[in-house]
Amino acid sequence: MVKVIAQDIEMRFGERTLFTVERLQLAQGQTIHLQGDNGSGKTTLMKLLAGLVSPTKGKVSVQGFAPLPWWRSNPLLGKAVYLHQHPYLFDGSVEYNLNYPHPFCEMSKQQLEQRTQDAIHKADLVHLTKQAASSLSGGERQRLAIARAWIMQPKLLMLDEPTSNMDTYSQELVLSMVKDLQQIGTGMLVSSHQSCVLTSLCDQSWQIADQGIRSSTPSKEGINSDPITLQEPRYVIAN
Numbered sequence: 001m002v003k004v005i006a007q008d009i010e011m012r013f014g015e016r017t018l019f020t021v022e023r024l025q026l027a028q029g030q031t032i033h034l035q036g037d038n039g040s041g042k043t044t045l046m047k048l049l050a051g052l053v054s055p056t057k058g059k060v061s062v063q064g065f066a067p068l069p070w071w072r073s074n075p076l077l078g079k080a081v082y083l084h085q086h087p088y089l090f091d092g093s094v095e096y097n098l099n100y101p102h103p104f105c106e107m108s109k110q111q112l113e114q115r116t117q118d119a120i121h122k123a124d125l126v127h128l129t130k131q132a133a134s135s136l137s138g139g140e141r142q143r144l145a146i147a148r149a150w151i152m153q154p155k156l157l158m159l160d161e162p163t164s165n166m167d168t169y170s171q172e173l174v175l176s177m178v179k180d181l182q183q184i185g186t187g188m189l190v191s192s193h194q195s196c197v198l199t200s201l202c203d204q205s206w207q208i209a210d211q212g213i214r215s216s217t218p219s220k221e222g223i224n225s226d227p228i229t230l231q232e233p234r235y236v237i238a239n
């Protein structure tokens with residue numbers, strides 16, 4: 001089983017402690033809703049788990065991935081795929097952006113071509129394939145970025161505010177792609193400071209508040225947010 005583990009983490013910017021966490025784990029098969037107010041540290045936590053930023057203290061490690069070639073100095077990069085809410089797209093057409101990850105995918109050329117065509121339809125990008133990615137609207141950019149991840153079938157995926165900027169139609173397209181990834185076991189962390197179309201898929205919630213991160217599982221009424229009890233193992237940390 002593939003997982004990314006954060007252990008004894010402290011994340012600080014200057015004098016300000018954003019959060020501390022004893023242990024946090026994102027594994028294949030999990031779909032987690034990451035909640036927190038604006039500025040609480042959701043993006044920072046995701047970047048930390050993706051190896052894009054380093055914690056002030058503590059360690060982030062991965063398990064279950066194939067050994068790295070000697071020239072890859074950062075063992076975290078590329079393991080848990082992070083999608084920013086304003087996704088980074090390459091110069092070039094929508095088609096170019098969808099084909100870009102092909103060399104990194106473990107699929108035959110034929111499978112990749114089929115999956116790319118399926119992604120174009122799933123994300124309703126058929127009429128946009130030749131258009132420059134830089135000219136897309138915010139919602140179209142997000143659909144393209146998620147379609148690109150859908151082709152890659154990452155083991156771990158982090159979606160940062162994936163449905164902000166999206167109308168109902170785009171949200172439904174994204175929901176369908178995310179459900180597909182969930183079915184093949186992609187472990188996902190979905191950040192959103194309020195419920196969105198994707199949060200109903202989540203089987204767990206991480207809440208950043210008061211410089212800590214609390215983990216909870218949904219109850220019948222929704223996410224269970226009982227008062228914090230440090231002894232309970234389901235809570236990651238609470239300050």
Ligand SMILES: Nc1ncnc2c1ncn2[C@@H]1O[C@H](COP(=O)(O)OP(=O)(O)OP(=O)(O)O)[C@@H](O)[C@H]1O
Pocket residue numbers: 013018036037038039040041042043044045193
């Ligand atoms: N490189 C940095 N240097 C200094 N402060 C930073 C840096 N990166 C983030 N911060 C600060 O850390 C805090 C958390 O930022 P982050 O983007 O992780 O929050 P967020 O929960 O994703 O917010 P939002 O919901 O508004 O997107 C913010 O106050 C931000 O200004």
